[in-house]
Amino acid sequence: MTSQGLCECCSLFDLDILGYHEPPPSGHQRAHFYYKGKYQDLRKVDDVLRESSSCVLCNAVSGFYHRLSSLRPRLVLEPKDDVVGVNLKSSESLETDVEGKPRAEYLRLCFFFSLENASLDEDESPELVFLRTSANPCKVSDFVHSGLKSTRNSSVPYEGRLRPQVVDLGLLCTWMDICIKDHQACCDKIVGNSNSFLIRLIDVGKRNVRFVEPGISYAALSYVWGQSVTPWLKQENADDMQAEGSLAKDALPATIEDAMVMTAGLGLRYLWVDSCCIIQDDPQDQLRFIPEMGSIYEQAAVTLVAASGFNAQAGLPGIGHGSRTNEQVALCVNGVYILESLDPVIVAPRQQSYLGQSVWNQRAWTYQERLLSRRVLVFTDKQIFWECRKASWCEDIHAESFSSATMYSHSLDYGDVLHASKLVQNPWGGQANFEVLYPYLVEAYSSRSLTKASDYGNAFNGILSHLEKVYGMPFFWALPEAFFSTALCWPAEYSEEEPSTCRRIAKQQLKEENCTIVDSNFPSWSWLGWSGSIRFSHLRELRPNSLGLKYYRLSECRRILPIRDTIKLDPNEGEREWRGTEFEIVNDSISSTLLDNPLNHRSLIIFWSSVAPLTMNSYSRPGSPREGVAGSDDVWFRVEVKHLPSASSQVSDRYEGIVVGNADTAGRGTVTGGPSEPYGRLHVVLARWENGVAYRHGLISLSESDWTGIRSRQWKLVVLG
Secondary structure (H helix, E strand, O other), rough: OOOOOOOHHHHHEHHHHHHEEOOOOOOHHHHHHHHHOOOOEEEEEEEEEHHOOOOOOHHHHHHHHHHHHHOOOOOOOOOOEEEEEEEEEEEEEEOOOOOOOEEEEEEEEEEEEEOOOOOOOOOOOEEEEEEEEOOOEEEHHHHHHHHHHHHHHHHHEEEEEEOOOOOOOOHHHHHHHHHHHHHHHHHOOOOOOOOOOOEEEOOOOOOOEEOOOOOEEEEEEEEOOOOOOOOOOOOOOOOHHOOOOOOOOOOHHHHHHHHHHHHHHOOOOEEEEEEOOOOOOOHHHHHHHHHHHHHHHOOOOOEEEEOOOOOOOOOOOOOOOOOOOOOOOOOOEEEEEEEEEEOOOEOOOOOOOOOOOOHHHEEEHHHHHHHHOOHHHHHHOOOOOEEEOOOOOOOEEOOOOOOOOOEOOOOOOOOOOOOOHHHHHHOOOOOOOOHHHHHHHHHHHHEEEEEOOHHOHHHHHHHHHHHHHOOOOOEEEEEHHHHHHHOOOOOOOOOOOOOOOOOOEEEEEOOOOOEEEEEEEEOOHHHHEOOOOOOOOOOOOOOOOOOOOOEEEEOOOOEEEEOOOOOOHHHHHHHHOOOOOOOOOOHEEEEEEHHHHOOOHOOEEEEEEEHHHHHHEEOOOOOEEEEEEEEEEOEEEEEEEEEEOOOOOOOOOOEEEEEEEEOOOOOOEOOOOOOOOOOOOEEEEEEEEEEEEEEEEEEEEEHHHHOOOOOOOOEEEEOOO
């Protein structure tokens, strides 16, 4: 043990590199992280435990390791087999220099664990993170009560600080004030018009639910219902809940009660909670307000995110005494003082979200609630995070500096497709290309879970409404009409962990022009009609390629309407051998049986296309691309499988192939005829017919020359449901 209370291994650390750097440190500076490179990058946990009585850093690592068993049920710890490693955890600024590189970088010390027998997902890893601080760490109360300007000027940017066990409401109000005063151009922007209709809100002072005039400032709650009993607003109690005091404390789930306390603490009078502000057993009320939920969250002054716990009884940590217990203790390592970070400790390295696999971050409804909110307060087990379109702050770091660059922490995982700064600074301002943005949003949403399958469209509707306002394009069953021909070619890749997608058998309620409510099947041709993750690996963005097919739909009054695909037909497309001459469709073309079916007519698309019988004989196990063999007229050819609902094909599955679009890759030639020159490729839906309607069962791509060689193909009117 050294004189500083460190073991021989930990005494090799040079932690002077930790903290905020503008510009980012050089590679030479990073090399001094370990003295002389002698620190062991990986150590057995058993070795760390043996040093814990004499080394302050090993003691902290050991304490964290023992606490892991309380985080997940049946988490098995094996000190002799488990390994701990160390590295620098980096955050780069949103702002860039003249060369386009990050203007600044923030470095923390990270111990990561590899648990041999733990019941964690493959990409999950527990992390113990330390922040740089001072010998006498600043407290949150110091920042709040010494004055914002003086603290900003005297404190070190991104220095660790001590947060109280019970939240200091002054800090949260300060965050709100900074955003309202300094971020007006960005965070005050609302897409479209403000609410012009009455909405119900909880009056947190009078403890009742009532309609409130447009323009009133309010908070909104985003939370997980779970199986806990919730005081649903129903037709039978709608009048009673308008009475003052009707929302009794002992009748409310803890999360809703804490949200009311927080709303009042922020100086707001009203709170929106879905279970209390929409009549849960009234389809008319649901169809009136559920489509507006995107606007409701966007227009809220702030959204309170209950990211802790599994249900509405979890509460908001930090609101009441005893709801947070973690104590922060400063450690000195070779003259540098560090504090344990209060970020969630089990994360997926490939995720950008600090929430990892929290229940809230896996639910479908919460995706649009967070994405559309202008300002959020995220309540985790250990601390509260602030996110707006301009800044990201938390209780344990001094990040509210005037001059420092912006390090942004995300409650959502923005992935690799979009630069987070574009979504953070102006998520709906058209900075992100729609052809890239739309596939990304679908992928992120489709991987989330939902209790009621019939809500699958509703929980994404707010995002679609915002996209329509920003980009000026309508959607039909979640497919953009302006890119309809390519959006139809959505793929659904599977893996060993997620072997298949399957048809969604639930029905969605729709309102007719005469205000009657009808149930409609989810269409097989839309990704909404399938459960499971949609993966745009081969269609990373919607590209302007079209075969010139003209798609139609049926209006509420059962009249033929064209789907306005803006992609123009290439002049050479019309010369293709397999194309017919009929494209236009009128009402007389459609069977009256189809028109009169209330479950079908709102989810049908109708078009002329080339069709042919196809037999899928075999295809490979999960992977990308997935190759298969299909045949028609005793001629077999290779195909790429983009979507099939089962992980292992039945021998000789028979379908009708329907051409729907261009594919992006070159052809691979026929099997029986030997290698051929590269040709264009076609996307073909694998369909089966029922009562005059075809239903998608899968999607493949194949060489156009192979399709042209099918003798039994024909030009046919297709009704796809």
